[in-house]
Amino acid sequence: MSARASVTLKIATSMDGRIALANGTSQWITNSQSRARSHQMRAEHDAVLVGIGTVLADDPLLTARIVPLPERQPVRIVADSRLRTPVTSRLVQSASAGRVVLAHAASNTSSASVLRDVDHWAVGDGNGRVAPAELVRRARAEGIDSIFLEGGGTLAASFLREGLVDRICWFRAPIIIGGDGIAAIGPLALETMANTSRWTLAERELISGDSLEIWEPLKD
Known part of the structure; x- marks a missing residue:
């Protein structure tokens, strides 16, 4: 049995890898x-x-x-290092109908008294950020075997840097946004090509003009 939950990274972009226009508009790519x-x-x-x-x-x-609705909705997790999720957010307001978790690094969890239906996981890295490795280990300990990571770019980059992504599901729309658009994956701080991660295309299909590519890490 794995010590951590598996992670599927889902990305939905333009042809040139952008998830939104420069002004943040993203509905619908x-x-x-x-x-x-x-x-x-x-x-x-x-x-x-x-x-x-x-x-x-x-x-x-x-x-x-989906139709019909699943028998059990997935647990909804937010990587929220400083516990900024609004009490008025749809996630919090719907927490009584399905489990919501705030994965945080903050030592002050005063929001727990306000967000009564929301779970709090302390999974910080010691520097005020959520530690991806701690998050997936905690998830596994909580009975969560698989995580569908939907973004954004900073969170995706943090999981990729630590080699915690087991599969990428990349949806591409037949549009071009340009370099001023928002990138799908944040900075990885790479200095040599040898440090890049390598992937192999496991599957590809067309979905009414869009494409879906399934990528898996290239085995050594």
């Missing part, structure tokens, strides 16, 4: 069929994970909205 497929993928995982930036920008619900 991919088509409705791709979005429906993404919801099916959510339902196939034990948990959905996003960063606090996604919560503040989009106020997502993070449920798997």
Whole structure:
């Protein structure tokens, strides 16, 4: 049995790897069929994970909205180092209907008294940030075997830097946004090509004009 939950990174971008326009507009890059497929993928995982930036920008619900609805919704996890998730967010307001977890690094958890239906995981790295390795270990200890990581770019980069991504599901729309758009993956601080991670294309399909690529780490 693995000591950590497996991680699938889902990315939805333009052809040139952008998740939004420079002004933050992102709805909708991919088509409705791709979005429906993404919801099916959510339902196939034990948990959905996003960063606090996604919560503040989009106020997502993070449920798997498929027909019929799944018997059990995935656990919804927010990497929220300083516990900034608003009490008024749709996640918090729907917590009584499905488990919500705030994975944080803050020592002050005063929000616990306000967010009564929300779980708090202290998984900090000692420098005020959420530690991805600690988060996936805690998830496994909580009975979560698989995580569907949906962004944003900073969180995706942190998991990639630590080699914690087991699969990438990359949706691409047939549009070009340009270099001023927001990148799908944040900085990785690489200095040599030898330090890049290598991936192999396991599957590719067309979804009404969009494409879906399934990538897996290249085995040595």
